[in-house]
Amino acid sequence: VPAATQRLAVLRTVPDIRAAVAAPRAAGGRIGFVPTMGGLHAGHASLMCRARAECDFVVVSIFVNPAQFGPREDYTKYPRDLDADSALCKRECADVVFAPEVEAIYPPGDKTRVEVAGLTDGMCGAFRPGHFRGVTTVCARLFNIVLPDAAYFGEKDYQQLKVVERMVADLQMPLAIIPCPTVRDDDGLALSSRNAYLSPSDRQAALTLWRALQTAQAAVTRGARDAAAILKVVHGTFTAEPAARLQYAELRNPETLQSVERIDGPTLLALAAFVGEVRLIDNLVLQPDA
Ligand code: AMP
Numbered sequence: 001v002p003a004a005t006q007r008l009a010v011l012r013t014v015p016d017i018r019a020a021v022a023a024p025r026a027a028g029g030r031i032g033f034v035p036t037m038g039g040l041h042a043g044h045a046s047l048m049c050r051a052r053a054e055c056d057f058v059v060v061s062i063f064v065n066p067a068q069f070g071p072r073e074d075y076t077k078y079p080r081d082l083d084a085d086s087a088l089c090k091r092e093c094a095d096v097v098f099a100p101e102v103e104a105i106y107p108p109g110d111k112t113r114v115e116v117a118g119l120t121d122g123m124c125g126a127f128r129p130g131h132f133r134g135v136t137t138v139c140a141r142l143f144n145i146v147l148p149d150a151a152y153f154g155e156k157d158y159q160q161l162k163v164v165e166r167m168v169a170d171l172q173m174p175l176a177i178i179p180c181p182t183v184r185d186d187d188g189l190a191l192s193s194r195n196a197y198l199s200p201s202d203r204q205a206a207l208t209l210w211r212a213l214q215t216a217q218a219a220v221t222r223g224a225r226d227a228a229a230i231l232k233v234v235h236g237t238f239t240a241e242p243a244a245r246l247q248y249a250e251l252r253n254p255e256t257l258q259s260v261e262r263i264d265g266p267t268l269l270a271l272a273a274f275v276g277e278v279r280l281i282d283n284l285v286l287q288p289d290a
């Protein structure tokens with residue numbers, strides 16, 4: 001099979017992507033959008049698959065957004081393989097890939113940032129200053145360029161999902177944000193582009209996140225309701241695996257992200273942990289009635 005049929009056309013400029021989306025929109029088609037940073041895996045594919053099922057034209061963006069990385073984070077070494085990524089987009093039957101240069105999204109002299117207050121304070125926001133401001137800024141720009149009817153986001157990045165939902169509601173942007181469940185490997189590890197950094201032994205240690213989430217659900221199923229008691233179970237799981245260093249574990253209302261002291265309904269348990277230099281996040285909505 002010629003290589004050209006295994007990959008999708010990759011558009012690099014704002015005028016090109018606008019032109020590509022104009023015709024299906026003018027024909028009354030529903031435009032679906034899957035924003036990503038590349039390093040694509042089955043989690044991203046699940047978003048594309050959902051978009052494909054619900055929309056007439058599917059745009060995938062691949063843009064490693066410098067604005068959402070801190071100075072000591074992995075921006076320069078983040079996985080970049082446009083050929084492999086565009087091949088995955090083709091397999092998932094996306095219509096077009098938008099992979100802009102940094103200057104196309106942040107033209108020289110730009111001064112505008114978008115920031116959601118409150119929801120960005122705790123969890124990842126507490127440890128990654130400016131991260132969500134970078135996320136909302138790039139999403140606002142990409143939404144304005146692509147003008148989708150629906151954009152697909154993974155629950156894997158739960159706080160991001162809620163922050164983007166808030167931005168879209170507050171700015172009255174005319175699109176639906178569609179949440180999609182976290183895709184995991186068979187052993188439970190949440191798929192992440194950053195898993196590519198893990199050695200085989202690191203990967204074993206990385207399973208601690210999933211183990212902690214499940215152990216917490218088991219405690220809730222046995223009747224635990226006190227947040228401190230549940231978090232103690234989480235900390236204990238990490239103590240047993242010193243190669244995984246917990247950064248935070250928080251129990252929050254899954255809609256408002258308010259801190260929770262006692263579980264009396266579905267409650268978000270969100271975790272971040274380091275395995276070596278690699279920072280991983282995961283979460284589960286704990287179900288008291290499970
Ligand atoms: P990223 O490329 O990491 O910025 O992620 C792009 C989108 O894919 C975001 O909406 C993520 O939440 C989503 N995503 C990443 N990993 C997963 C996963 N394991 N399952 C479902 N969605 C995911």
